[in-house]
Amino acid sequence: MSSASEQAELETELLQFIADTQTTNYLLAASLTLAVFEHMATFKDEAEAITCSFIVVTADIILVMRVWVLYGRAKKLLYFFLPLIIVEIIAMLIVAVLTILPLRDYFHIGTTILGCYSLRVPRYLTFYAIPPAVTTFIAFGMTIYKCGLSLFDNSGAYMPVITLFFRDGVFWFLAMFAISFTDLLVWARGRPGLAQATIAPATVLVSVIGSRILLNLKRVAMGGSVNDTTAPTVELESLAVGRIEFARQPSTLRTEDTRDV
Numbered sequence: 001m002s003s004a005s006e007q008a009e010l011e012t013e014l015l016q017f018i019a020d021t022q023t024t025n026y027l028l029a030a031s032l033t034l035a036v037f038e039h040m041a042t043f044k045d046e047a048e049a050i051t052c053s054f055i056v057v058t059a060d061i062i063l064v065m066r067v068w069v070l071y072g073r074a075k076k077l078l079y080f081f082l083p084l085i086i087v088e089i090i091a092m093l094i095v096a097v098l099t100i101l102p103l104r105d106y107f108h109i110g111t112t113i114l115g116c117y118s119l120r121v122p123r124y125l126t127f128y129a130i131p132p133a134v135t136t137f138i139a140f141g142m143t144i145y146k147c148g149l150s151l152f153d154n155s156g157a158y159m160p161v162i163t164l165f166f167r168d169g170v171f172w173f174l175a176m177f178a179i180s181f182t183d184l185l186v187w188a189r190g191r192p193g194l195a196q197a198t199i200a201p202a203t204v205l206v207s208v209i210g211s212r213i214l215l216n217l218k219r220v221a222m223g224g225s226v227n228d229t230t231a232p233t234v235e236l237e238s239l240a241v242g243r244i245e246f247a248r249q250p251s252t253l254r255t256e257d258t259r260d261v
Contacts, residue, residue, distance in 0.1 A: 020193025031200040038208045042215065059210035060085060060132060063139045063172065066217065070146050070165055084138070088131040099124040125187040125195060129180040136176040143169035164220045168213045175209055 064081045071077055099122050147166035150159065179202045186198050 016191065017193045020191050020197070024194065024197040027197050028200040031204040035204045035207065038204075038211070042211065059206045060088065060135055062210045062214055063136065066165065066169070066213070067139045067142050070143060084135060088135050091131040092128060095124050095128045098122065099128075123188060126184055128187065129183040133176065133180040136173060136180075140169055140173040160220050161217075164216055168216060172209060172213060175205065179205060 064085060068074070068077050068081065102122050143165060147162050147169065150162045151166065179198075183198050183202060186194055190197070
């Protein structure tokens with residue numbers, strides 16, 4: 001009797017595992033579709049503004065570079081952020097290794113689902129999202145502080161770059177918070193078959209958001225609209241918000257609308 005119940009329990013577990021892995025594969029396919037669509041939609045801008053400028057970096061480095069530019073490219077910030085990024089990468093690598101090393105038993109379901117899976121996945125992945133979340137929180141706090149002071153001290157002034165930094169900073173933080181919270185929830189409480197479910201969507205979303213933020217910065221820095229795909233580009237390293245002179249908009253703006261931060 002116990003043997004029959006154990007067999008039924010194993011079959012139920014296997015069916016649930018198959019359903020979870022199918023969900024993971026569906027999310028992977030959807031994420032790849034989104035990535036391809038995004039690259040096709042912004043291919044011209046990315047080729048001109050990013051690829052040709054030799055700025056191909058991770059999302060965290062884009063975030064750190066934005067804060068560095070916002071604070072006038074201060075060297076002290078580099079001494080703070082570079083070790084922070086290095087520690088973040090090392091911490092994530094350690095978590096990944098600790099998660100993969102104990103895995104010994106894999107099984108292949110067959111032609112129904114491609115790949116090999118483990119029924120027991122360590123919960124170390126729960127901590128994988130913490131290092132980037134810490135970096136994001138620090139950068140967000142510094143961005144809000146600097147932009148808030150600038151907007152308050154120059155209330156009513158036309159400050160497109162500062163406004164863009166503030167808006168994109170808030171959006172970035174909310175997006176990263178949602179991604180990190182979802183990852184933590186799935187990795188801490190989810191079934192083994194869902195352990196990889198959020199990896200592809202999170203990677204694609206961070207890539208898309210980072211690309212959009214970089215393109216927005218390059219457009220607005222030369223006086224173009226965020227939605228303008230024909231605006232000229234500018235090298236990110238040439239920006240220094242503490243001394244930048246905003247380009248004038250078309251004739252709908254008065255001369256005094258253009259001012260230094």
